[in-house]
Amino acid sequence: MSEPRPQRVRVTGPPRYASGPRSRRGDVHDQTPLGDVFLRSLLKEQLALAIRVLALIGLTLGLLPIAFHLWPRMADAELIGLPVAWVVLGGLVYPFLLLVGWRYVRSVERNERDFADLVEGPPQ
Amino acid sequence: MSGDAVPGLVAVLAVTVATLAIGTWGLRFSRTTSDFFVASRTVNPRLNASAIGGEYLSAASFLGVAGLLLVGGAQMLWYPVGWTAGYLVLLVLVAAPLRRSGAYTLPDFAEARLGSRVVRSACSLLVVGVGWLYLLPQFQGAGLTLESAIGAPRWVGPLIVGFVVLVNVMSGGMRSITFVQAFQYWLKLTALLVPAMVLLAVWVGDGRPAGTSGGAGWSVPVAGDGAIGLYTTYSLMIALFLGTMGLPHVVVRFYTNPDGRGARRTTLVVLALLGLFYLWPPVFAALGRVYGDDLVADGRGDVLVLELPRLMIGGVGGELLTGLVTAGAFAAFLSTASGLAIAVSGVLTQDVTSRFVGERGPTGSVAAAFRLAAVFAVSVPVLVALLATNVGVAQSVGLAFAVAASTFCPLLTLGIWWRGLTDVGALAGLAAGGLGAGGAAVLNLVGVHATGWPGALITQPAAWSVPIAFATMVLVSLATASRAPVHARRFLVRLHTPEVLEVGS
Numbered sequence: 001m002s003e004p005r006p007q008r009v010r011v012t013g014p015p016r017y018a019s020g021p022r023s024r025r026g027d028v029h030d031q032t033p034l035g036d037v038f039l040r041s042l043l044k045e046q047l048a049l050a051i052r053v054l055a056l057i058g059l060t061l062g063l064l065p066i067a068f069h070l071w072p073r074m075a076d077a078e079l080i081g082l083p084v085a086w087v088v089l090g091g092l093v094y095p096f097l098l099l100v101g102w103r104y105v106r107s108v109e110r111n112e113r114d115f116a117d118l119v120e121g122p123p124q
Numbered sequence: 125m126s127g128d129a130v131p132g133l134v135a136v137l138a139v140t141v142a143t144l145a146i147g148t149w150g151l152r153f154s155r156t157t158s159d160f161f162v163a164s165r166t167v168n169p170r171l172n173a174s175a176i177g178g179e180y181l182s183a184a185s186f187l188g189v190a191g192l193l194l195v196g197g198a199q200m201l202w203y204p205v206g207w208t209a210g211y212l213v214l215l216v217l218v219a220a221p222l223r224r225s226g227a228y229t230l231p232d233f234a235e236a237r238l239g240s241r242v243v244r245s246a247c248s249l250l251v252v253g254v255g256w257l258y259l260l261p262q263f264q265g266a267g268l269t270l271e272s273a274i275g276a277p278r279w280v281g282p283l284i285v286g287f288v289v290l291v292n293v294m295s296g297g298m299r300s301i302t303f304v305q306a307f308q309y310w311l312k313l314t315a316l317l318v319p320a321m322v323l324l325a326v327w328v329g330d331g332r333p334a335g336t337s338g339g340a341g342w343s344v345p346v347a348g349d350g351a352i353g354l355y356t357t358y359s360l361m362i363a364l365f366l367g368t369m370g371l372p373h374v375v376v377r378f379y380t381n382p383d384g385r386g387a388r389r390t391t392l393v394v395l396a397l398l399g400l401f402y403l404w405p406p407v408f409a410a411l412g413r414v415y416g417d418d419l420v421a422d423g424r425g426d427v428l429v430l431e432l433p434r435l436m437i438g439g440v441g442g443e444l445l446t447g448l449v450t451a452g453a454f455a456a457f458l459s460t461a462s463g464l465a466i467a468v469s470g471v472l473t474q475d476v477t478s479r480f481v482g483e484r485g486p487t488g489s490v491a492a493a494f495r496l497a498a499v500f501a502v503s504v505p506v507l508v509a510l511l512a513t514n515v516g517v518a519q520s521v522g523l524a525f526a527v528a529a530s531t532f533c534p535l536l537t538l539g540i541w542w543r544g545l546t547d548v549g550a551l552a553g554l555a556a557g558g559l560g561a562g563g564a565a566v567l568n569l570v571g572v573h574a575t576g577w578p579g580a581l582i583t584q585p586a587a588w589s590v591p592i593a594f595a596t597m598v599l600v601s602l603a604t605a606s607r608a609p610v611h612a613r614r615f616l617v618r619l620h621t622p623e624v625l626e627v628g629s
Contacts, residue, residue, distance in 0.1 A: 036613075039616075039617055039620065039621070042620055042621075043541070043616065043620055046620060047541055049216070050216040050217055053212070053216045054213065054216065054217075057209060057212065057213075057365075061205065061209065061361075062361070064345060065345060065346045065354060065357045065358060065361075066354065068344055068345055068346050069346050069353075069354050072344070075198075075343045075344045076343070083198065083342070083343030084343075085198040085201070085343050085344065085345045086198055086201070086343060086406060086410075089198065089201035089202070089205055089345055090201055090403070090406040091403060091406075093205050093208075093209075094208060094395075094398075094399025094400075094402065094403065095399065097208055097209055097212050097395055097399065098392070098395045098396050098399055100212060101211075101212050101215055101391070101392050101395045102392060104212075104215065104216055105215070105388050105389070105392055108216075108220075108388070109385065109388075112622035112624075113622075115621075115622060116622050116624050
């Protein structure tokens, strides 16, 4: 996927700052301007992801009725000996929906992990 | 008829006994208020997903889809596809945030989000309305099935299903129902899969004859010709895709997940389970096209699943399969009706009966209030089903989806993703969508038959009522922006923050 790789870090000795970056958990909790920025970005990212999934469904399943309406001869087309509408809407659509859902869950959980890392600071 | 009745009778008895036994077993785990409403939020994703599948696959799925496909052809494939895709929409828009909201029911969510008792009451009213609209066809369908399977009078089905549901719901609330529902998903899948396999084998053995019956547009997934057909198809898709998230018995299940992540996993497993189930009704329809000419001619397409085994296989084999599908159909009524009864009772308990039976009292009185509410939630639709016997089963399920899509879908979506939603905006939107789709539902139920565009607009209201509801909610909220609740931002923080951070709550 298009996840940016974390920057490579050369380990040359023990970390110099024992405490590490400070946790931003309180910022999110208390709604400081910084916490607000964090949350706004998470919300925007998750919403964009949801809209992408809905658009994908709209552009695949959503276009089927109009396609059959515009090209009625599609109804005569056959796949493995069965009418194409039955193969697609009676069978193939379910693995497709599951795949889309699975990809969505993976992306959304990655967003949440990134957010958690951002707020908590990188793991020590 | 008496010889034919034996497998059906045995099947109905077996399902009833198993349901009551599992429900009573679950009683041993039900002690607290939280057990009753949300099974103490400890149901793991796989069990919960089976329970959702069991609850969601109603008689309309088990019996209705195959019959609709046989008679209507590919345009009816949108029903199972929409019922499944609805879960994908639910997954991406509401699943995890809804669980993190920490509310018991839909009205709880509305009140917590908007801080308004009035919106809460409106939601309670809608939950009860949608729940009853959906319970009615379950009880009626039970009457039809028992009539077809064992030749019982039409009033027996609603009474038996109503009684079993009531005992189950009253005995253990959500926790015991969860086990029952999960069992019933696998029962329904078996009851469809095994006969489908056997009948396919018989078909191959017969030399794979081609079908003849069924309408002309059997392979066209659009309802009829021209713009009206296109409108009807898209309107149905909107109602099903968006209505799922607003069904009260679906929503209440999401509160039983341990956390937001669990809610997403559950939804994913549900997508798989529903897909696995919906592969089989088209098989029945296709075989019905070969062997079920008489059913189509007699206009009895909806009993296709029950009758096909007998039509294709004589003797004991056919009777055994008939018993199996009858058991599945009966499980379908029981599980969907139980889920709806739980959801409606939960809302009634919080908003009505707990005022009479010791509000904020010890656990015992909450359980008593819940039981009182359950009696009320089940008996009203049973009575209506006994009195009004000529409302179309599939039709009223479709209308329940349209009403849910026009009311709870905008409320949940905007409430979860848009900070600017106000109580006045929510109320106006609920009223617009509820009156629009609900009004169309009432017109349908009282038997108004229009043709052409008015007919299409009334039978499939979602394509106009959902946008109206969304637009009203947004515009009125913008006009009353000063009323946006102060805690809205904090609430959204809680809905969208991953649990690992433990912000809020």
